[in-house]
Amino acid sequence: MQTVKPKKGLGQHFLRDLKIAQAIADTVDARAGIPVLEIGPGMGVLTQYLIPKDRVLKVVELDSESVVYLKDHYPTLDIIEGDFLKLDLRNLFEGKEFVLTGNYPYNISSQIFFKMLDNMDIIPCCTGMVQREVAQRICSGPGNKSYGILSVLIQAWYDTEYLFTVNENVFDPPPKVKSAVIRLTKNSREDLGCNPVLFKKIVKATFGWRRKMLRNSLKQVVEKDVPLPECQYLDKRPEQLSVEDFINLTNLIEKAKRK
Numbered sequence: 371m372q373t374v375k376p377k378k379g380l381g382q383h384f385l386r387d388l389k390i391a392q393a394i395a396d397t398v399d400a401r402a403g404i405p406v407l408e409i410g411p412g413m414g415v416l417t418q419y420l421i422p423k424d425r426v427l428k429v430v431e432l433d434s435e436s437v438v439y440l441k442d443h444y445p446t447l448d449i450i451e452g453d454f455l456k457l458d459l460r461n462l463f464e465g466k467e468f469v470l471t472g473n474y475p476y477n478i479s480s481q482i483f484f485k486m487l488d489n490m491d492i493i494p495c496c497t498g499m500v501q502r503e504v505a506q507r508i509c510s511g512p513g514n515k516s517y518g519i520l521s522v523l524i525q526a527w528y529d530t531e532y533l534f535t536v537n538e539n540v541f542d543p544p545p546k547v548k549s550a551v552i553r554l555t556k557n558s559r560e561d562l563g564c565n566p567v568l569f570k571k572i573v574k575a576t577f578g579w580r581r582k583m584l585r586n587s588l589k590q591v592v593e594k595d596v597p598l599p600e601c602q603y604l605d606k607r608p609e610q611l612s613v614e615d616f617i618n619l620t621n622l623i624e625k626a627k628r629k
Contacts, residue, residue, distance in 0.1 A: 374413050374435050385415050385473055385499075387540035395419035397497035397533065397553050398469045405463045409454050409472035409482065409498070412436050414444055416473060421447070428462060430454045455481055459489045470496040476545065479504050483524060486554075490527050494556040505532055505550035517609045519577045523570065526562060526613045528554040564620040572620055576608035583607060584619075592623060599626045 374384070385391055395416055398406050405426035411417045413436065420427050421444070430450040431437050437451045450457070455478065462468065470493050474482055479500045486493050500508075503516070508524055509532040510516040524530060536549040562569060572591055579587040585604040592598055599622040603611060611619070 374433070374439050383473075383476075383541040383543060383545045384412050385540060386542055387536075388415070390536055390540060391415045392419045393534070394471070394473070394497070394499055394551055395423070397551065398423070398471050398495070400497070400553060400555060401469050401495035404494075405466065405468040407459075407462060407468050407470055409470070410475055411440060411472070413439055414447075416471070417444065417447065420471070426463065426468075430457060454478075455485060459485070460492065463492075465492065467492050467494050469493075471498045473499045476501045476504075476547075480520060483508070483520060487523060487527065490556065496528070496554040497552065499536060499549050499551045501545075502535060502548040502550040505552045508552060508554070512610055512612050512615075514609070518580070519573055522573045522577075522611075522613055522616055524554060526569075526617075527557060527559060529557050530554055562617060564617045565624050568624055569616060569620045572623065573608075573616055576611075580608050584611075588623070592627065596627055599623060 396419075398420070403425065405428070406420055406423070408417060408420060408427070408429040411429040411431055412433070417427075417429060417440070428448045428450060429440070430452060431440065432451075432453050434451070437449060440447055440449055470486060483496075486496050504520070506516040507518055507520050509530040510521050531553045533551045533553055536551065538544040538546070538548060568591075572588070575590045576584055576587045578590075583605055584607070585598065587608070588598055588604075598604060601619070601622055603615060603619050
């Protein structure tokens with residue numbers, strides 16, 4: 371039987387457990403009716419359970435060997451051969467909303483979520499499997515060691531769910547870490563309530579120096595001649611601030627910069 375050899379350089383770990391594949395495929399049902407885009411289908415272990423859902427389905431695959439396999443085994447499947455990170459997502463479904471899913475390559479999973487955020491108006495739901503540490507980072511709240519840049523930027527716009535953990539022994543080859551399945555569902559927020567560019571800059575700067583108090587790390591964001599606004603956040607570390615706290619802090623700094 372023809373198979374595809376996993377390629378380390380592409381971060382490929384092929385899932386072998388069909389029950390888990392079915393469970394991952396079923397996570398897209400949280401947003402029924404709209405199209406689905408699967409990233410990195412490989413040999414189609416997840417794809418085979420997405421096809422019967424009777425909704426528009428496209429897959430994007432970078433590995434040419436996997437593309438040949440998919441064309442042979444799923445001749446009617448709409449396959450995009452290329453790099454997801456380079457795709458113009460607004461051209462995929464004529465600008466319409468879609469669900470993003472997949473067994474995401476570990477080496478680009480964070481980049482996938484940043485691209486999701488750049489296109490959040492057309493991605494109301496994102497599901498799939500990632501390295502467990504990444505899943506914990508995305509779903510953690512303030513005060514948790516895993517809470518960081520991805521947590522704040524994603525939770526500003528999405529409700530996050532850690533669905534279940536997946537052990538190493540169900541993959542070929544087995545990864546050195548555990549995996550987890552998550553679901554992100556767009557929340558009701560339509561406007562961040564602050565300058566989004568400055569918000570992102572503050573989040574990245576403060577977590578870049580996460581052991582420092584914000585009074586020190588914010589000096590990277592605020593010009594030397596602009597005094598920091600005296601507020602309750604300055605003597606805290608970034609992991610102590612909620613999304614709303616970061617929004618309030620952004621507005622305070624924006625106001626100080628205008629003076």
